[in-house]
Amino acid sequence: MNTNKVKGIIKRELKDKLFAKSFIIMTLLIPGIIILSIGIQAWVNSYEEESASKALIVSEIPGLTKEIKEEFKQDKSIKAKDYIISYDEMSRADFEKSIKKLKPLLLDESLNGIIFIPKMALKNKELIYYSKNPKNRALKSKLGSVINNVLVAKYFSGRELNKADIAFAKKPIDFNSMKVSAEKIQEEGFGPEILSFGFTFLLYMGLMLSGTLILRSVIEEKSNRIVEVLLSSVSSGDLMVGKIIGASITSLAQMFIWLVPVIIIFSTSWFMLPVKFTFSISIWEWLYFFLNFLIGIVTFLGLFAAVGAIFDNDQDAQSGLWPVMMLIMIPFFIALSVGNNPDNSLAVWTSVLPFSSIIVMPARMTLVDVPVYQFVISIVVNLATLIVIFPIAGKIYRIGILMTGKKPTWKEVAGWVKLKS
Amino acid sequence: MHPLKIKNLTKNFGELCAVNHISFDVPENSIFGLIGRNGAGKTTTIRMLMNIYLPDEGEIIFRGEKITPEFKDYVGYLPEERGLYKKMSVIDTLLFFAEIKGKSGSAVKKKAYEYLERFELLDRASSKIQDLSKGNQQKIQFISTILHDPDFIILDEPFSGLDPINTELLKDIILEMKGKNKVIILSTHLMDYAEKLCDHIAMIDHGKLILHGDLEEIKKKFSEGKITVIHEGDISFINQLPYVQKVADFGNRTEIKVNDSHHTQDLLKTLVERNVIINKFSANETSLHEIFVELAENTGSEQLKGEF
Incomplete structure (x- = not known):
């Protein structure tokens, strides 16, 4: 390798990518997209009907409707303006007669639902819900929990229980999650989950962005025939190595810019964060994260560069890119689902397998304490993958970059790999 | 060296x-x-x-x-x-x-x-x-x-x-x-x-x-016996001359190859005798283009496809 020439190539790549306007824009835009997507998810989950839900509660139990009304006022999780509720008390026979009259109101949605509380409800808690759309869980569950509280209170009221007993009976279970590690046991909130999601997304974007950039740059050099001039000065190996080092530095810098604020916010006491949002991640795990990303980025840049060399226009390259995209997309989705159970066998295996471990392991390590040997396996496996992949990618690059004219088939590309020199 | x-x-x-x-x-x-x-x-x-x-x-x-x-x-x-x-x-x-x-x-x-x-x-x-x-x-x-x-x-x-x-x-x-x-x-x-x-x-x-x-x-090697004539009138009779090897007629300009360079004089003489109006007569001259065409024709088989 001619280091001076490689240096020249690296310098140009950095000038072209790291110091480009588009780099700054993309680097700032990505965290915004992540925050936006988390926000959208939260908003969609909490989304309810914009207009107030109109419901009728009919009770066969005398005096129950008054208590429900009171309970409604006390429940802080329900905004009064979201529900317009009317109440009625009548026998089952009367209600069955009046339901026929109420039917048109349900059909034209001037009434979203009717809840009938039969007498037996005090024994079996079985209510009847009438609606055009009985599957709409939002209305049922909100009103249901209020009615449940009233029924519980009513049930115990004649049995010499004090208010505290009743309050206890009404209270739902609340899990307080404690994270147990070798050193300590501590309360855990949403922090690790947010970090896991953040890592997954940043790794995905980091790999995709720099992959696409090097793909485009290889295609530009090939289709503009710059590569002919370059190869009259440097060897194809030096050219590829220079380009990949340049792109890796750019990508690492980007990852650093994204994560430094996170490290500062979470590892110092400069910002007071609620316990709910904190997480603990050791310096070794941070080191692992960057080392893992570096190995991953070099591997994938090699693959993207090889694909770019096979084709001589963006369109063909996009369609030829799917095998490489799959190697990023599948681990990305696995990593997103790791939160359900970070210790099931899918999560464990994909966090040490080639390619997938690059994205899955960082997502998993934020959620559970990964044994050191698994980190070691993941690094060794990824390094081995890199050592196997790189010469193959290099060969495809070297031959593809000078081929013009017809689009080669995969069989032909496989033939290039077998060529001796 | x-x-x-x-x-x-x-x-x-x-x-x-x-x-x-x-x-x-x-x-x-x-x-x-x-x-x-x-x-x-x-x-x-x-x-x-x-x-x-x-x-x-x-x-x-x-x-x-x-x-x-x-x-x-x-x-x-x-x-x-x-x-x-x-x-x-x-x-x-x-x-x-x-x-x-x-x-x-x-x-x-x-x-x-x-x-x-x-x-x-x-x-x-x-x-x-x-x-x-x-x-x-x-x-x-x-x-x-x-x-x-x-x-x-x-x-x-x-x-x-x-x-x-x-x-x-x-x-x-x-x-x-x-x-x-x-x-x-x-x-x-x-x-x-x-x-x-x-x-x-x-x-x-x-x-x-x-x-x-x-x-x-x-x-020099390729131009021997090569003659270019710019003329007025029909000179198709030269095809019958025994020392003429090849004639390429481009209208007013004709390219002629004779067996040997001393036949150049004979050709000129014949043209003058037949009252052909000659505007230009150049002998023993050829262009790289002509050499290339001549050689490519001789070796010419199917053209290779694609540039490597």
């Missing part, structure tokens, strides 16, 4: 033999023309000369030594299709290409500005390549070919896309390089330029060397 010797060079791509046992020498102080149709094997030969492709057989000796990867630093290559980064500035482009040839620093920078001045592009030094006209882009490409002061210059179709004034400028610089003892290979399918500039040529067709040597000698 010839500075560049090419011995038995061969390159196969699978079944296809792109370059087939080619040998020729490039003499000192000369412009050497590498001539052939598209797909004849010129580019593959050039890529082997620059160490981009390794030959399957044969060797390339430059100034007594077999070429190594370091040889690339002494080569300046102007490709047929222009290759520049569109978004890079003119001066950055020039300095980048010099840097990967191992030349950097203020001396190169100074020289780059000198060349820009000479090509009347000094005011465009910080413009982006994409903002330059095609002709100007080509001038930048040419400057980047010679900025690192190479000993061996390969120019692939250097004049395509240039206006007459810039063509003259480029020609002057090429001749200047020749005067500085540089080895220059000019690859082209435009025979006129090759004929005007080259001292020696090698003609490649279907991967094989079909002709090479001193251009003057080649022309």
